[in-house]
Amino acid sequence: xxxxxxxxxxxxxxxxxxxxxxxxxxxxxxxxxxxxxxxxxxxxxxxxxxxxxxxxxxxxxxxxxxxxxxxxxxxxxxxxxxxxxxxxxxxxxxxxxxxxxxxxxxxxxxxxxxxxxxxxxxxxxxxxxxxxxxxxxxxxxxxxxxxxxxxxxxxxxxxxxxxxxxxxxxxxxxxxxxxxxxxxxxxxxxxxxxxxxxxxxxxxxxxxxxxxxxxxxxxxxxxxxxxxxxxxxxxxxxxxxxxxxxxxxxxxxxxxxxxxxxxxxxxxxxxxxxxxxxxxxxxxxxxxxxxxxxxxxxxxxxxxxxxxxxxx
Numbered sequence: 001x002x003x004x005x006x007x008x009x010x011x012x013x014x015x016x017x018x019x020x021x022x023x024x025x026x027x028x029x030x031x032x033x034x035x036x037x038x039x040x041x042x043x044x045x046x047x048x049x050x051x052x053x054x055x056x057x058x059x060x061x062x063x064x065x066x067x068x069x070x071x072x073x074x075x076x077x078x079x080x081x082x083x084x085x086x087x088x089x090x091x092x093x094x095x096x097x098x099x100x101x102x103x104x105x106x107x108x109x110x111x112x113x114x115x116x117x118x119x120x121x122x123x124x125x126x127x128x129x130x131x132x133x134x135x136x137x138x139x140x141x142x143x144x145x146x147x148x149x150x151x152x153x154x155x156x157x158x159x160x161x162x163x164x165x166x167x168x169x170x171x172x173x174x175x176x177x178x179x180x181x182x183x184x185x186x187x188x189x190x191x192x193x194x195x196x197x198x199x200x201x202x203x204x205x206x207x208x209x210x211x212x213x214x215x216x217x218x219x220x221x222x223x224x225x226x227x228x229x230x231x232x233x234x235x236x237x238x239x240x241x242x243x244x245x246x247x248x249x250x251x252x253x254x255x256x257x258x259x260x261x262x263x264x265x266x267x268x269x270x271x272x273x274x275x276x277x278x279x280x281x282x283x284x285x286x287x288x289x290x291x292x293x294x295x296x297x298x299x300x301x302x303x304x305x306x307x308x309x310x311x312x
Contacts, residue, residue, distance in 0.1 A: 081232030119252030123259030134234025205234035275303035
C-alpha cells in the first residue's frame with residue numbers, strides 16, 4: 001500500500017494492518033506511526049477501551065446530539081474539525097488521510113524544537129484562522145472535547161448566553177454529579193453563569209480550535225507550529241488565547257501573543273476575561289478526570305465572578 005492507493009481506498013487500511021502489510025511503530029498510548037511502501041509516514045490514532053466509560057454523560061445533563069460512547073462519532077468530529085480548520089489555510093493543520101469508525105489517520109508531523117520565529121509565525125497565523133470566521137457559534141457537526149460530548153448545535157448567540165449554557169453548565173453538572181466539585185463551588189459557578197447569561201456581549205463568531213491548551217500545539221521539525229486534536233467550533237477568539245496560557249503556558253508565549261496582536265489587536269480588557277474563558281476547559285477536566293482540578297476551577301470562577309460583577 002502506497003499513498004496513492006490509500007487515498008483512493010482508505011477503507012482497505014484495516015485489512016492491511018490486520019495482515020501486517022504495513023509497518024507499525026508505537027509512539028504512545030493508542031498512537032502509532034505507519035510507514036507505507038513508498039516510505040510515507042502517517043500518524044494513526046485509536047482510542048483506549050476506557051474511552052467509552054469516561055465519555056458517558058451524567059443522567060442529569062441534557063443529552064448531547066451524539067451518542068456519548070461512540071468512538072466513531074469522536075473520530076468523525078475530529079476529522080471534521082481538522083478539515084474545517086485546514087480549509088482556512090491560515091496555520092499548519094495535519095491532513096486527514098482516513099477517518100474510519102475506529103481509526104483516524106493523518107499526515108505525520110516530525111517533532112522539532114520551539115523557536116521564536118515559529119512562535120511569531122504561529123501567532124499571525126492564529127489571528128488569520130480566527131478572522132476566517134464561522135457562520136454561527138457552535139458547528140455543523142456534533143462535537144467532542146477530550147472524552148466528553150460537546151454540544152455544537154449552531155447558535156446565533158449572544159455569546160454570553162451560549163457560553164454559559166453550552167460550554168460551562170453541562171460540565172459543571174457532570175462535575176457535580178461525579179463528586180468532583182463540592183456544593184459550595186457548584187453554587188458559586190451557577191451564580192456566575194446566571195450573571196454571564198445576562199452579559200449580552202456581541203461578537204462575530206471566530207473559527208477557533210476550541211481545545212487549545214499547550215499540549216495541542218506541536219512544534220515541527222519543519223520550523224512551523226502545528227495545531228492538533230481540535231474541538232473546532234465557532235466561538236470567541238479570546239477562548240483560544242486564554243487556554244494557550246493554561247498548565248504552564250506554551251514556549252515563546254509572549255512572542256505568539258505579540259504577533260497575534262500585531263495582526264489583529266485584541267479588545268480592551270481582554271486580560272480581565274482570561275479566567276472566564278479558561279473555566280470551560282477546567283470544568284471539562286473536573287468532569288472527565290475528577291477533583292484534582294477543583295482548586296483551579298474555584299480560582300478561575302472567583303476571578304470570572306469579579307469580572308462579571310464589575311459589569312453591573
